[in-house]
Amino acid sequence: GNCAISALSYGTYAIIAWNTYRDIHLCYQFGQIALKTLENFHAPKLKPMVTYVSTTFSIHHQFHLKNTLDDLLSVYDLGIKIGDLEQAAYSKQIHSEHSFWLGRELITLKEEITNHHQNIAQLKQDVALQIHSINWQSVLNLIQKGERKLDFSGEVYDEQKMFPVHQKFNNRQAIFSLYLQKLFNYYLFNDFTKAFEFATFAKDYIASVPARFIVNVFYFYYSLAMLAIYPQLSPEEKEKTLAEVIEIQQQCKEWAEHTSMNLLHKYCLVEAEKYRVLGNNIEAMEYYDRAISLAKENEYVNEEALANELAAKFYLEWGKEKIAQMYMAEAYYCYIRWGAKAKVRDLVKRYSELLGNIAQQEEDNDITEYENVDHNSNQDINQESHQEINQESHQNINVPSHNSLTNFSNNQTTFGSFASHSSFGNSLDMAAVIKASQVLSEKIEMEQLLSSLMRVTMENAGASKCVILLSKDENLNLIVTAISTSSESEFIKITFPSVRLNDCEDIPISVINNVKRQGKIFVADDAREIVNLSADRYILREQPQSILCMPIIHQGKMLGIFYLENNFITALFTQQRLEVLKLLITQAAIALENAKLYQNLAEVNKSLEESNHSLEEKVEVRTQELNKKNQILNQAIEDLKNTQTQLIQSEKMSGLGQMVAGIAHEINNPINFIHGNISHTSGYVQDLIDLISLYQKEGYSTPEIQEKLEEVDLDFLLTDLPKILESMNMGSSRIRDIVLSLRNFSRLDESGMKPVDIHEGIDNTLMILQHRLKAKSDRPEIAVIKEYQSFSEINCYAGQLNQVFMNILSNAIDALDDAFASGKWSKDKPIIRISTELVDSNSTSNLVIKIADNASGIPEEIRRKIFDPFFTTKPVGSGTGLGLSISYQIVVDKHKGKLTCNSYSQEGTEFVIVIPNNT
Incomplete structure (x- = not known):
């Protein structure tokens, strides 16, 4: 039968089950038997030890690691209560260890670990204290502002002094913990050779921590380190290293089947890296995405950040910089959420080109940890408002104390940027961001751009008022105000008053001036309750509730200020909404710069035209010179338009291609x-x-x-x-x-010219458009007649040629739809005829593709303009006028071919594509 001490024996069996058989299921079962056995006996002195053993060595094999935290704290309380100081100390040490590898926010964890260290020191448990110091120093290394990040000779732990002590007293757990942390730190900061070196050291001491969660952590980073140095190894070393990684992965896969919430994302990330070094990019892509998704789902933000970073490096090495940029931006935000400031700076330093405006925006906004603002920031707002009122009433307003402004989570107000960022896949409304990016990239004229920006922003932020102030020289001038109303005919009303800041009564001037000076974001959950704002006349009059004011910064230069408010809801501008707005404002900053360039160019053009007119009247002799300048300017404008056309379409097709590939991949x-x-x-x-x-x-x-x-x-x-x-x-x-x-x-991975099956590209396009070819209520099904000639693959840019097919076939379907809608259709049925032919003449070979419809045809005056950029006959919002222009550039400029249009009234239209066959 069982007795009380049997519970401790079962706990010991749990460790043996893991150490001997690597059977984590049996390990967990023995841990549970130990706890249930203890419940049958009144043995309070055994409870701390049995609970500690079960929590430290078995529970994480079945449940999320975070489930151990409360039990470990209860062990500490029990140990203190009955005098089991050793278990009390170790429970705090393991609590800090689990918290660190869980990826808990480091600034909060720093305070918690500091308290734990004091508790352990008071209990005079030196072994636990030494191990705890190592983890504490690692936290400090990650959040510190200095350059030292890999050195474990800091303010709480000095490896030069302590390592001999560990060896003298044979504290193998401390030695393993030190080597593990150095392996982790060197790998995190890209010193893979050193990481592998300390992994081999740690391997000799892994038996000192059987069944502990850090065993999984070790194998995870050990495998990553081996794969990181894999390309530099000799063929024999590569074979040996890969075999060891595969062996570890087989074991980790078995463990992950029992505790997927802790281990599956680790397994997937190692698989991704394995396929990367083997050159199997498709499998690598899938495993990177799975690792990111699982790490996010299970709240391991530290490993979500790492997975995004490794995915970004993978795509960068592959030459797909735009995709790499997305993953690196997400890694950047995840590291910020974790609080790893040293890693954030390292990321910005290594990948400043990839992070671009995101990193610059954060740097300009002074990324800080969760700290209160300093007293001067509060005083600035109060003093401005005080001077404003005092000029009229001479009332005295006291400057508030430092504690009157706290961080965002306390429903007050915060200056500066937030250190917590949500994920692109979940917290951000990516559909809204993509839509906004497309809208902003299409606008060049300033007022149209500002109108679009404000509508999109107010729709996504839920604001009732929006104000944009743009900078001219050193002054801020109010350019536009948007106020939402309840009018059914016009929900958002936009005006362009062009009023100077100090003359405007529609905004809190003190808030704007403060953001202008500080260059930081200002958020108020309820402006009515903030003493610092009580003297602002606008706040007194309008009583707004939620306020957000942020600088518009591009390449280190403040372009203006963005102000939002809501008069009906408090705490509207959450961190998630702030992330969306920051991304939109980053896009807007680029669009504003382009709009200014276009506006300046238009002003120069207008000025030059006026000068030409005047000079032609006064000095006929200079006519030729002025005409020459005008031609140069017109060519510059044309080049700018063409460049903008290509940029807009490139961004659209890149986004579409990524979205299509992503959808296809997920389905x-x-x-x-x-x-x-x-x-x-x-x-x-x-x-x-x-x-x-x-x-x-x-x-x-x-x-x-x-x-x-x-x-x-x-x-x-x-x-x-x-x-x-x-x-x-x-x-x-x-x-x-x-x-x-x-x-x-x-075809995102086929941006270069290569032999492809043209017929496959046409058929794929037809399949995508199949839903538009089907019969509708107002017209029968469109018949597609294919007249393909048999020939080998053609050397071309496949993805871009597919875009040409899509544009021409879509226009043909539109023409047939319009013909039926007009009520003038007199033919049997709508038809699209597609023919291909390889034509040889004069030692040259050309592929000829003809796409014809039997719609109403295109009038001659329109046909002459169809390849002009921005020319369209479709209603506003239905077409950009770029499709055929881009198609012409792809065929003529890119492929050195020809694209012509033959059309006759009431007979239909035929597009002829001629591509040189260079295979």
Whole structure:
């Protein structure tokens, strides 16, 4: 039978089960048996030790590591209560250890670890204190402002002094913890050779920490370090290293099956790195995304940051800089959320070009940890408002104390930038950001840009008022105010008053001036309750509740100030909304610079035209010179327009390609599962049918069976079920074909010229447009007639040529739709005819592609302009006028071919694409 001491024995068996068999399920079971056994006996002196053993060595094998934290603190309380000081000290040490590897926010963790260290020191438990000091120093290294980040000779731990002490007293746990932290730090800061060196040191001491969570951490970083140095190894060393990584991964995969919330994202990240070094980019892409998603889902922000960083490096090495930029920006924000300031600075220093405006914006806004603002910031606002009122009433207003302004989470107000950023995949409304980016990139004229910016911002921020102030020289001049109203005809009203800041009564001037001076973000959850703002006349009059004021900064230069408020809701501008707004403002800063350039160019052009007119009247002799200058300027304008056209379309197609590839990638796996399992399901169903038939043949029946057969109508089921399975198989096959077409159409990894099947590109485009070819209420189905000539692959830019097919086929469908909508259709049915032909002449070979419709044709006056940038006959909002212009550049400029249009009234239109065959 059991006795109280049996509980401790079962806890010991849990460690043995792991150490001997690496069986984490058995380890967990013994840990639970230990706790349940202890419940059957009154043994308070054993409770701290048994609970400590179960919590430290077994629970994390089945549940999330964060579930151990409360139990470890309870062990400390129990140990203090009954006098088991050793377990009390170790529980605090393990609590700090688990908190660190969980990726808890470091500034908060610093305060917690400081308190734990004091508790352990008071208990005079030197072994636990030494190990705890190592983890504490690692936290300080990550959040410190200085350059030293890999040195463990800091203010709380000095490895030069303590390592001999560890060796003297054979404190193997402390030695392992030191080597593990150095492995982690060197790897995090890209010194992979050193990381691997300390991994080999730590490996000799891993037996001192059996069944502990840090064993998983060690194998994770050990594998990453081996893969990081893999490219520099000899062929023999590569084979040996890869074999060891695979062996570790097999073990980690088994463990991850039991505790996926702690280990699966680690396993996936190592798999991604393994496929990277092996050159298998498709699998690497999938595993990077899985690692990021799982780390985020399970709240390991430290490893979410690392996974994003490694993915960014992977895409950068692959030459896909824009995709790398997205992942690196996410890594940047994750490291900020974690509070690893030293790593953030290291990231900015190494990848300033990738982080670009994001890093510059944060640097300009003075990224800080969760600290209160200093007293001077509060005093500035109060003094301005005080002077404003005092000029009229001579009232005295006291300057508030430092504690009157606290951080964002306390529903007060904060100067500066937040250190916590949400993920792109979840917290940000990415659809809104993409839409806004597209809208802003299309606007060049200043008032249109400002109108679009304010509408998009107010829609996404929920603001009732928006003000933009743009800088001219050293002064801020109010350019535009947007105020939302309840009018059904015009929800957002926008005016352009062009009023100087000091003459404007529609904003809190003291807040604007403070943000102008400080260059930092100002957020107020409820402006009515902030004493510092009580003297501002606007605040007194309008009583706004939520306020956000942020500088618009581009390349270190303040372009202006953005002000938002809401009069009906408090605490509106949360950290998530702030992230969206910061991203929008970064985009807006770029768009504003472009708009200013365009505006200045237009002003120069206008001025030059006026000068030309005047000079032509006065000095006829200088006419030729002025005309020459005018030609140069017009060419500059044309070049600018062409550049802007290419940039806009490039960004659009890049975003579309990434979105299409992403959607296809996400759909592909589940549909493969469905499609692959249908055949198995059909076999199982047929087996069941055969079994039922055999039962019927043998005459086995009871009244209950007979009654059930009649109830379910077995004959009908046997007839209909195969049909259902077949229709499911057809449907899943159709989805797979569509996914394949989307992936082939996007062709993000084929930006260079290479031999491709032209017919496949046309067919993929037709499949994507299939929904538009189908019959509608006002017209029959559009018939597509293909007249393909058989020939080998053609050397071309596949992705860009697919874009040409998409533009021309979409226009053909639009023309047929318009012909039916006009009510003048007199032909049998709508037709699109596509033909391909390889034509040889004069020792040259050209591919000729003809795409023709039988719509109403294009009038001559319109046909002459169809390849001009921004020319469109579609209603506002239905077309940009860039499709055929871009198509012309792709065919003529990129492929050195020809693109012509033949059209006759009431007969239809034919586009002819000629591509030189250089294969």
